[in-house]
Amino acid sequence: xxxxxxxxxxxxxxxxxxxxxxxxxxxxxxxxxxxxxxxxxxxxxxxxxxxxxxxxxxxxxxxxxxxxxxxxxxxxxxxxxxxxxxxxxxxxxxxxxxxxxxxxxxxxxxxxxxxxxxxxxxxxxxxxxxxxxxxxxxxxxxxxxxxxxxxxxxxxxxxxxxxxxxxxxxxxxxxxxxxxxxxxxxxx
Numbered sequence: 231x232x233x234x235x236x237x238x239x240x241x242x243x244x245x246x247x248x249x250x251x252x253x254x255x256x257x258x259x260x261x262x263x264x265x266x267x268x269x270x271x272x273x274x275x276x277x278x279x280x281x282x283x284x285x286x287x288x289x290x291x292x293x294x295x296x297x298x299x300x301x302x303x304x305x306x307x308x309x310x311x312x313x314x315x316x317x318x319x320x321x322x323x324x325x326x327x328x329x330x331x332x333x334x335x336x337x338x339x340x341x342x343x344x345x346x347x348x349x350x351x352x353x354x355x356x357x358x359x360x361x362x363x364x365x366x367x368x369x370x371x372x373x374x375x376x377x378x379x380x381x382x383x384x385x386x387x388x389x390x391x392x393x394x395x396x397x398x399x400x401x402x403x404x405x406x407x408x409x410x411x412x413x414x415x416x417x418x
Contacts, residue, residue: 239281239414244344252382264379280414338369343377348388359400
């Protein structure tokens with residue numbers, strides 16, 4: 231794949247630093263499977279040179295109010311890209327952990343993975359969709375369903391068909407991880 235083709239793809243991780251889940255055994259196992267899928271996708275992106283793997287930097291505060299920065303640790307590529315500000319991409323971090331102000335290059339495939347789909351991932355994808363529409367970027371946005379999960383049943387229960395329908399109405403495509411490589415190399 232040429233450098234230009236590679237630049238067309240991004241694997242974007244939202245709240246990917248989670249590695250501990252609450253809930254019953256089946257729920258925890260299901261979320262661990264999603265985390266494993268995220269790691270596998272990141273490795274595939276790296277090994278096949280499909281494009282950059284970008285992790286979102288999140289700020290948290292401990293009980294005493296001291297800031298500590300938690301960076302993703304799934305694979306080295308996530309940490310390496312976590313504060314990336316190149317090619318017009320500016321992941322502006324807010325206190326709530328979401329990020330906004332996307333002014334992307336034109337014509338990209340953006341593959342979304344991460345945790346807390348009804349809250350963090352949904353809000354972040356809404357921001358990308360809004361920027362895509364406002365700036366006429368022409369991006370194709372893919373929500374990788376088997377690589378988006380929740381850290382607790384409480385968050386999982388918030389995700390409804392209405393969330394999915396509203397994103398689909400804005401052109402977000404819901405896909406499986408098995409489809410990512412094919413779409414990234416330009417075979418719709």
